[in-house]
Amino acid sequence: MKKTFIALAITGVIGAGIASTLVAAEPDLKTTDEKVSYGMGLVLGERMRNDLPDLQMEQFLQGIQHGNAGGDEARMSREEIQAALQEYQQSMQKKQMAEMEQLATDNQAAGASFLKENAERDEVMTTDSGLQYEVIEEGEGDKPTADDQVKVHYTGALLNGEVFDSSRDRGEPVTFGLSQVIPGWTEGLQLMSEGSRYKLYIPSELAYGPGGNRSIGPNETLVFDVELLEINPEAAK
Incomplete structure (x- = not known):
């Protein structure tokens, strides 16, 4: 003890x-x-x-x-250090590519599941391309063509609800040509009359696809709340 x-x-x-x-x-x-x-x-x-x-x-x-x-x-020569760095960079690139491929697969599956369930709602319409839309407010003006410019307010979100872009948050609508945006926007805006507000559910193949962009991952399905304020605003002026 x-x-x-x-x-x-x-x-x-x-x-x-x-x-x-x-x-x-x-x-x-x-x-x-x-x-x-x-x-x-x-x-x-x-x-x-x-x-x-x-x-x-x-x-x-x-x-x-x-x-x-x-x-x-020093225990390593400059050549040995350079070789080790190259090997490390290559392994990191392979790892990142594998992670991106897995993320793309996961996003694709999540988008397909969401769109399948969303299409069953009575208020949601689905076009031949797979674009889905929901009328929040129907306007009485003309509908734009693919050659027109439009002035819109919008909020873009991921399926988890995270907002990645919003003209409303910036407090200023945007104007662009319908031939200059993602296919889901080009098609969706042509369904809308001036003064309308729609919700667009855009499959990844009509959005940014496997490449994504700076704030959108690969194969992300996107949700846009869009108001068509004016068609060809410069011409109207």
Whole structure:
């Protein structure tokens, strides 16, 4: 019993000693050089966390030490470093491509499931192309052609409800030619009379497809709440 107590006491003393050493070993941040050195390390560390998520800290710190010492102790040549970087970049590209392909597959399946269920609602109409639309308010004006320009207010969202673009949020409608937008818009707007407000459910093949864009993933089905304010507004002026 005494031996166990003594062993625990010794362990506690050693642990306390190690802890105090670690605390004491923390570098000062008093002088400008100390602050700049820490700041540069912090910024570099943040960049490495984003650029190199699998960073091996022990090897990384040794590389910094050897480089800062002039490189005489370097364990790799420049050629070996370049080869390792290329291999790493290639593996990351393959990983990203695999993730994008899986995301495209998942989005395609989610879109197909949503559109199938959505088509069963009485208020939703489906065209031959697969575009779905729902009349919120029917206008009494003319309908545009594919060669016309239109002035609209809109809100675009993903199936999860996330809004990725909205002229309403910006407080200003947009004007564009119907031949300059995604096929789902070109077709959908031609169904609308001036003054109408429709909800368009656009399959990925009528939107941005497998490529997506900056704010839209691959094979995303999109939902647009669109108001057709005016046809050929410049001509009317």
